[in-house]
Amino acid sequence: MSELERFGISLPKDLLCNFDKVITKKGYENRSEAIRDLMRENLVEEAIEEDKEVVGTVTLVYDHHVRDLSDKLTHVQHDFHKNIVSTTHIHLDHHNCLEVLVLKGKSGKVKGIGEKLISTKGVKHGKLVMTATAKEIG
Amino acid sequence: MSELERFGISLPKDLLCNFDKVITKKGYENRSEAIRDLMRENLVEEAIEEDKEVVGTVTLVYDHHVRDLSDKLTHVQHDFHKNIVSTTHIHLDHHNCLEVLVLKGKSGKVKGIGEKLISTKGVKHGKLVMTATAKEIG
């Protein structure tokens, strides 16, 4: 974590009061922490838009009985092995698997790999979520 | 606007530096203004989740040549006239209209009306966006 800098901001009392209620409910210990999180969320969105380095998490639900599906997914993953950091596999029930992949790379690249995996025939549902790497969010 | 309150927050230097770059790009005049907006965005999300009073804007694209469509839309609007504040109609081209409605009410109610309008047969595309009323966002 880089050096801390302190500064003052002024806000309408009502806004502050409402904000305090919400962050208490969410479990934040103090205002600074909650504001830092809002700022980082904002920076992450920017990093994604500007094709900067991001970390992506892809969550896939699929039926492992679908012919060739595991092979196809493994195949895609090997094509992009440089961008795939880890894979976690969970057995949801007799038929269904959950696979969570962590990807790293430019946001455009990560998005492309995510879409390729999610659109593979037999994948029932998939979601990609992107986070900036530590450098981008201070 | 309620009375102003001033307080200090501390942030990692890198985070602040990145944040300043982004808000300058977006056209904010100062940090307080940008942080206030992030907080309000957060409060609006909460208000929506908790079925509080909100203002909703519904944007509809539809072909006014589709039989009975205008009638149906007018019909829905009259059913909920207490929640409909205004309607703006724009002629996109020979066939297509854009209609923007401003709604007011509990978020659940506003969402229901929005979905009803958007799902009407012949409406090509529709979006609902919700904003808190002034009271909720200080």
Added chain:
Amino acid sequence: MSELERFGISLPKDLLCNFDKVITKKGYENRSEAIRDLMRENLVEEAIEEDKEVVGTVTLVYDHHVRDLSDKLTHVQHDFHKNIVSTTHIHLDHHNCLEVLVLKGKSGKVKGIGEKLISTKGVKHGKLVMTATAKEIG
């Protein structure tokens, strides 16, 4: 509306059954209508990403007592008058106004104007939502 084309799709029975329940609840009259809407939603997202022509609706909440705010907003609107199709103004309460603007242009341009309006000092909350023009969504 362009000529209709009919084609068949096959789906798992359970999926179809769950989908039918949801669209009935939302008020759709039939499956085709609901699927068309999902497709259009998808096309709109693509159009936005690829900087195609879109229609944008900007919703602003602001306090008209803030000095110079109305002037500043009018100023921005005149700078981009070619992209601003209409403006609707609503008096929320003694202090607060809601303004809904309809914009037209490439998605990047529309986003830029929206951000400029939303980030204006004194605007309490703002949201931009984009819809494709009729051409893009068939």
Added chain:
Amino acid sequence: MSELERFGISLPKDLLCNFDKVITKKGYENRSEAIRDLMRENLVEEAIEEDKEVVGTVTLVYDHHVRDLSDKLTHVQHDFHKNIVSTTHIHLDHHNCLEVLVLKGKSGKVKGIGEKLISTKGVKHGKLVMTATAKEIG
């Protein structure tokens, strides 16, 4: 996978043509597959809103040098061990860790745990994404 059911839908030619372009770009092999995905996405959103059983993936970025942070995160995880299916830990750089947790439970519960983890002091950024379990999405 449950038994397949086949049915016909009719769409405007232009819409279909635009849709085909987009799904080809995204890597779908055929229209049925792409439509199934849109439907499931829709069902997942419904399941989340109605507090049904979901699977959630929480992605956290944090500095493991922050005092007591790992302990606190572990603590939260043990409090909710019944809802936590797996945890994957990745070393981003000297200071920063990425942790991906897979959660299972009612959407409200999963959201609560996710928010608790994300709001923990020292967590730089976090995101929660929810997927329905296989049963909900056919």
